[in-house]
Amino acid sequence: MDFSLLIIQALNGVQLGLLLFLVASGLTLVFGILDFVNLAHGSLYMMGAFICASLTFLFGSFVLAVLVALPLTGVLGFLVERFVARPLYDRDHLDQVLGTFGLILVLDTLAHLIWGPAGIAVPLPGWLQGQIAMSETLVIPTFRLVIIGAGLGAAAGLFWLVNHTRLGMLIRAGASNRTMVSALGIDIQTLFALVFALGAMLAGLAGMLIAPITEASIGMGNNIIITAFVVIIVGGIGSMKGAFIAALMIGLIDTMGRSFLDDLFKLFMSSDAAENSAPAVSAMLIYIIMALVLSLRPQGLFPPRTR
Template identity: 70%
Template sequence: MDWTLFVTQMLNGLQLGVLLFLLASGLTLIFGVMDFVNLAHGSLYMVGAYFCASLTDFTGSFVLAVLLALPLTALVGLAVEFIVIRRLYARDHLDHVLATFGLILCFDTAVQFLWGPEGMAIALPAVLDGQVEILPEIVFPTFRLLIIAVGLVVALGLYVVVTRTRAGMLIRAGASNRTMVAALGIDIQRLFALVFAAGSAMAGLAGMMIAPITEASIGMGNEIIIIAFVVIIIGGIGSIKGAFVAAVLVGLIDTMGRSFLDTLLKVVVSDQNAETAAPALSAMLIYILMAAILAFQPQGLFPPKGR
């Protein structure tokens, strides 16, 4: 195996990992603080991407579009929280799953209605559209490097917020004992809405980061949301650190599987079978990892304390 390829694939895996982290961190916060299973988190990922695409067309600047689309996505999140989610906190997980499943259908159709079925491409400024030579012979797309940087900055920011601020303290407290936080006279309603909006914005950010690569498209969140769930389950619900570790792990496994599994499989089965089986098997690896971890660690790698 040649090492430049290996390093490139590590970077690709890391990029996928931080993208998953952007999505999973919001999910794990919502889950941890409100005990709410939000399948529709992927829809906000999609909405973020579409907002960003439209705004890029309108303003002509990708960066400006991202800055405008972030609060917009958070607003959509707030609206959803206010209209539907708020009524469901007291219900069981079954109701969460069903109602947010319904939300996915609504969002997907609404997007098709508003933007049409064709999806939207996002033009990047020339600075971001090229590639850089990180190490000799290792050339990597600039924009993918940016995704990694954004993801790491968000991760760091979240870490600071969660461990150093009052809001973060409440979030941590909420994740370990919700009833107690409410009993202490904290406006739990507002905290929930705030966390939901922040989570939505981060999901939207993830969508904005991937759209210039794959385009914004209907249902783009439906597959990745399942992987994001795998990430937070592996990491332990409510744990930002767990989400980060698991996201990078899953990103690396997926990318490495796609890159090298077919070569490995060719040793055992015919070339043709290896080519077709490898992508599916590498997709399976993630779920195998999750089942294996849960079998030994039923609450994930970093289970929330005090529950």
């Protein structure tokens, strides 16, 4: 096994893990506090990517586009909360799932109407396009490091917000006991809308970060949302720490599985059998991990204490 390939794949795994965390943190935040299942969270990720793509062409600057697209995705999240999520808070999860499933169809088709059926490639500025040579064989694209940095930064900011600010205190209190918080005179409606918009911005940021690599495309959110579900199931729904650890774990396992599982299998089976079975097993790997975790701990690795 090639050592520099191992490092590159590990970095790819961390990158995927951090993007997953950005999507999953919004999901787990919204579920933990609002008790609301938002299937359409992936569509906010997609909208983030598309808005950022359009703005990049408008401003001619990717960084400026991200800075403007972030609040715009927040506003979109705010609108979704007001018109779709709020009427469904008191319903059972089934209604929430179906309502937001309808919202996915609507948002995907809107993206199709506005941006057309093909994906949009997002150009990067020159200083982000280069590569950094760590050694002769180890070359890492600069933008991948930027994604990792931005992901870690957003995660740190989120933990600071939740654990060390007044808003975070309200969020945590809301997650423990919604009724009590509103009885103490806190405007729970506004708090909910803020949480929702925050989740939308985080998912949107993940979409903006991945867009220059994969391009913004319709349905991109529908792939990542399932993996984000796996992340929050494994981490424990409602737990921010669980989402972070599970996201990195799932990101690493998925990436490493796809690149190295055939080598691993060759240790104890014929190379033909290894090459045939490895792709199938690596495609299922994260779900197998999820099943294992759930059979041992049905509430996930870090179940929130209250609930």
